[in-house]
Amino acid sequence: MSFRAGPRKGENYELSQDLNSEYRDKRKDAIKRVIASMTVGKDVSGLFPDVLKNMQTDDLEQKKLVYLYLMNYAKTQPELVILAVNTFVKDSDDPNPLVRALAIRTMGMLRAEKIIDYVSDPLQKCLRDDNPYVRKTAALCVAKLYDLKPELVLENGFLEQLHDMVSDSNPMVVANTVAALSDIHASVTSQPDHSPDDPAIFNVTTSILNKLLIALNECSEWGRVAILGALARYKTEDEKEREHICERVIPQFQHVNGSVVLAAVKVIMIHMRGIRREDLLKQFVRKMAPPLVTLLSSPPEVQWVALRNINLLLQKRSDLLQNEMRVFFCKYNDPLYVKVEKLDIMVRLASDNNVDALLSELKEYASEVDVDFVRKSIKAIGQTAIKIDSAAERCVNVLLDLIATRVSYVVQEAMVVMKDIFRKYPATYEGIIPTLCANLDELDEPEAKASLIWIIGEYASRIDNADELLNMFVDTFTEESYPVQLQTLTAVVKLFLKKPDVSQGLVQRILNTATKDCDSPDVRDRAYIYWRLLSSDPAAAKGVVLAQRPPISLSRTTVSPALLEELLSEIGTLASVYHKPAETFIGRGRVGADSVQRKGLDLVDDQLATQKALQTVAAGQQSENLLDFDDVLASDSQPSGLAATTIIPQTPAAANLLAGTSANPLDDLVSIFGGGGMTGTPSAPQNPLGELSFGGDNGFGSPINSVPPSQLGASSVTSPVQTQKPQDDLLGLF
């Protein structure tokens, strides 16, 4: 045999000898050893012809092993695979359906050019086989073939045959047929330039719909998932049809398999959209809740998938699970990824009625060992305070208790959270400022420090020794991190504006240091702006630095409404657990402005489109970002741009926009000014001044954003609708 050029000794040589042995047992044993070597990653492709000789056998196990070998090495030995074709074709005619199915299944997996053309005939036969087991295998084989050589499928009319098989008498065959058609559909539609009437597109028609609804109740769990997937894509004609589908799908909520439950939830969420009868909608939501809760008794990985999906569902239907907060309480042994998701959902479900139970749980979590979890729990306390006004005081008391533990990371996180509470409820909790300041020495994390400095600056007039405290930070100014520097700078200016007599020297010193000895352009620029402001028009400075800040609130959604709808149509898939549209992670480049626009967003101009794209991506990446603004989303469909800009997005477009900036949104604004902003289209801003308050409230890179009625600072400035004096001064600066 000329093609066997392998060595004459060694393991492979021995194997080759045994594979050619005259004894059946020895040959079979050798095949097993070959597969064993393959399993541990040794290259046994050289034995191809020897293994191939053992293909014709009555021993099913041996046949399976040889087939397995072929699947693995067919690609490396394409010219030899042709030798196997005869056996395959013969096997696909075997009296035993198991052998027929095995042959057709394996042939589809060989993926060698040479053999493909030989698949058609046996496949044709198997699609019409008497045995449903063979038919269901053959159905999927069509999808395999399409993946390799679509022309072949079209030429042989396999697609039409699949369409016929949707009416097969056997529910499992129907299910696999649907899976195959959907798979082909998915690969066609993923091509950017597919035509809308490509024959491979699988449109679920009304007649198919009825067949699917019948098969749904009879097929195996995995078949149900496939069928429900197709039902989700059905375009309903009228409300009655939608109701009909929902009613037929709802019994699937009782299925023990969680993926069937989620697939059913998906169908309901999609077809619910067109239903207007409130009572029916309420009923659907009510029936959806218990099965979702039950998913929390699954293994942790399944729980996690369920929790991510529940999070999305709650953003759409806040009435879902409203009395079920307790089931989300963390178990001591839950993995961290489950606990974190539960925290988020608990805050979402927090209300006047359950806030006490929630707070006592969160306090308990804050004394656990895992630092990450503790921090997130403290954050959740802050979010609760911001969400529920009446509970704010109780939250503050819990935070004070936590600060009293003097555990470093607890104190620091509590400090950051406290700042948010001060922003939401200005001038309400001044009494606790001394307690906070007492912990000044414990702070070593920039965010915590910056938070405390912000508080000192904000309440400078009511803290007697504010100048002393700030003096400490000015002394170490150059050693601090940039966020702390920025905050110190702003706080000192605030102090100066409030108590000019005691801090004249301090402000001089810091402006000097910041403009001369500081190597961050952000800090320097801000210092220059302040300096100019203070020296030219102190009244304007007051108007800018001490401006009323827009209120903050807890958002109901972490993604834009359009994206939320898209993700709800993808319940149970990767997109729904990442909270990102599929285009962002399936490899064909990242989401761009136009791809988002294609999703039917009402966008007026390109600039807005870009902003929206940024926000979509950024919001997706910051899915834990609960504190976001929602007023904007409610008031009009304008994109909320600041959310996108405060977070450093990773899209190329965003990178351009924010090139070289730190976590300071002020600079983001500035860079917008420098970019397309000056020529931007006027978009009817209502309160540009609020946006431009240099109070540095946004300077933490914290998850809290202000709620400016108009986000596009750029266009705001160029279109002075509300002309105010300080604003004019500001414009002068640029």
Add this chain to the structure above:
Amino acid sequence: MASLIAILDLKGKPLILRTYRDDVPTSYIERFMPLVLDLEEEGQQVTPCFSREGVNYMHIRHSNLYLLALSKRNSNVAEIIIFLHRLVSVLTEYFKELEEESIRDNFVIIYELMDEMMDFGYPQTTESKILQEYITQESHKLEVQVRPPMAVTNAVSWRTEGIRYRKNEVFLDVIESVNLLVNANGNVVRSEILGAVKMKCYLSGMPELRLGLNDKVMFETTGRTSRGKAIEMEDVKFHQCVRLSRFENDRTISFIPPDGEFELMSYRLSTPVKPLIWVEAAVESHKGSRIEYMVKCKAQFKRRSTANNVEIYVPVPDDADSPKFRASTGSVQYAPDKSCFVWKIKQLGGAREFLMRAHFGLPSVRADQDAEKRAPITVKFEIPYFTVSGIQVRYLKIVEKSGYQALPWVRYITQNGDDYSLRTAIEKSSAPSVPM
């Protein structure tokens, strides 16, 4: 949909893998572990699925193994993750333990199973009873070739025809697991009952079964009044043999059962439960020298019931040493590997109450005092002939063509769920408010 499924050891080395689609090269498996380590290093959580460079990694952990699925599409992750769990349970039923060793010893059959359970990335048959009918560990005799059981593609995909028993019997086990969380003040924060009806079915032919429970919703919809208590199940899950649309219509549980042992249904109730076994611990800690526990355990159920195999796990500091125990009943052992001691009581009668004391030495120097874990006390127990919810099997009707008589046997049991825990008060503050 999955392109590839692999079982990896803890180091991320693949023990066995199977490609279902061509779009993800097998080399991506080796990137999994480094990615996990990177995520951990960056302080991010390693979630069950993540995406890198267009490839999605979906995985589950099973003892010392990772089961990993890769995909390039926006796959149905719920399906894949649950499939991976199913793969674990099928392999466990085949080999008792699923671990590195058993995978290496049985690679041939695992390949066969992986080939049968998934095709082109779509899950197919995952019922291990059916799989065992045509994928067996002994190689087949050459004369008799196995064929695919009808069941694989039947509407009744879980039962083969032609089953015969001399004596037709059905055993029903109603098992309720109680999950409960009590906070340090002694209040029940969360409680739920997870119930399961397990069956052992030894019936001939294709029997039609109908199960009647004291289901409140059923009584209400049919307008019947129940004698005695009816229970309100919050969510019910059924084995795939139960006709779901039937249940949705009139709450009838009708089915053709699989042969042998299976879980017919599970249900959940979130009605508040009072702790069946109440445990409280008074802790007195003298930093740097010793720590003392006084544990009280009380059976808060009726006198005529008895809890069996009660095990109470009380956490102690990791560095506790030289244990001394004194218990009014049962035995106590120190389990340093779990940082706790275990008080075992073989039989605990209803309404009884017992005390135990424990004394540990503590090292005089402590590394870091604030890293103190405060794990809750956990309890394991089993109370036979008793259900917390009050669920009852009213009837089990069995109808088969041949018209044989079969007797159902019912057994009830209540036990701890996977989270029956009682939080302890912070040490030094001499624990709970209840005087002892």
